[in-house]
Amino acid sequence: MKLWAISDLHVGYKKNLLAVGELAPHPNDWLVLCGDIGDTLEQVELALRLLNQKFAQLIWVPGNHELWTVPRKTGLRGVARYEALVELCRRHQVLTPEDPFPVWQGDGGAHVLAPLFALYDYSFRPDDVPIAEAVAWAREGKVLCTDEALLQPEPYNHVGEWCAARVAESERRLDEALEEHDLPTVLIAHFPLRQEHAILPNIPRFMVWCGTRLTEQWHQRFNARVVISGHLHIPCTRYVDGVRFEEVSLGYPNQWEARELRQGWLLEDHLRQILPAPSQDAGDPLAGYEFPL
Ligand SMILES: [Fe+2]
Ligand SMILES: [Fe+2]
Secondary structure: OOEEEEEOOOOOOHHHHHHHHHOOOEEEEEEEEOOOOOOOHHHHHHHHHHHHOOEEEEEEOOOOOOOEOOOOOOOOOHHHHHHHHHHHHHHOOOEOOOOOOOEEOOOOOOEEEEEOOOOOOOOOOOOOOOHHHHHHHHHHOOOOOOHHHHEOOOOOOOHHHHHHHHHHHHHHHHHHHHHHOOOOEEEEOOOOOOHHHOOOOOOHHHHHHOOOHHHOOHHHHOOEEEEEEOOOOOOEEEEEOOEEEEEOEOOOHHHHHHHHHHHOOOHHHHOEEEEOOOOOOOOOOOOOOOOOO
16 A cells, blocks of 8 residues: 655646546555646546546645636635635545544555645745745746736735745644654645745746745654655655655646656656655756756
């Protein structure tokens, strides 16, 4: 019994939906879906139906795309949108950040699996850029995330406020889980926990929409063995303080097709083995890369 992870399936792209349908069944294993399954509730439901047939248990955390208000005028906004996604998952027996954290008893030993929703607050930026000016700084570099038009924070006034509330709630839940279970954890969140991992060579200033500095030490504070994230669409394995950080994105069709050509990654190679620890990790195509901001 293995634990796998993948993110950023973006099944609104027909090629991606077909790819999900082609994934081999793993009837005894669990799968973490680390956000950005799709843009609409219908797309998310379609993917959950397909993957529920292939895995024994699914675990989901939201990405920014699922949280978009679509249709733009009439769609659910902010927290109401998130709650509708949680309801949808529950109808399909998929675990979410709102459920008790399950204790993994499969291969690789007992771990608390912690699906988390912490969002971002524009604090990933150079130290000399004030948070309030981070979006303007990104725009100066010709980068603007669609979230600015489609991700609504209601009833909060600002995404940063929503993020602060989610971080506080997540920390409370993690403290509670660690009091109950003296076990290592697997932290699961769409956005990377550490700014140093928000490396995007083609659009470096996109880092502004990639996380919060409030989660920088979570891997140590909450006894993580593995941290899983997506969002960057640059799959890799990195290590910090002996903790394995897995970026598990599939990404847009042109991205995973290019990976197939350049790195020889087949579709199945995008399914990342989390537990037990794989004998060979995914590597880091950006190791040592320094880019200008
Ligand atoms: Fe994505
Ligand atoms: Fe994302």
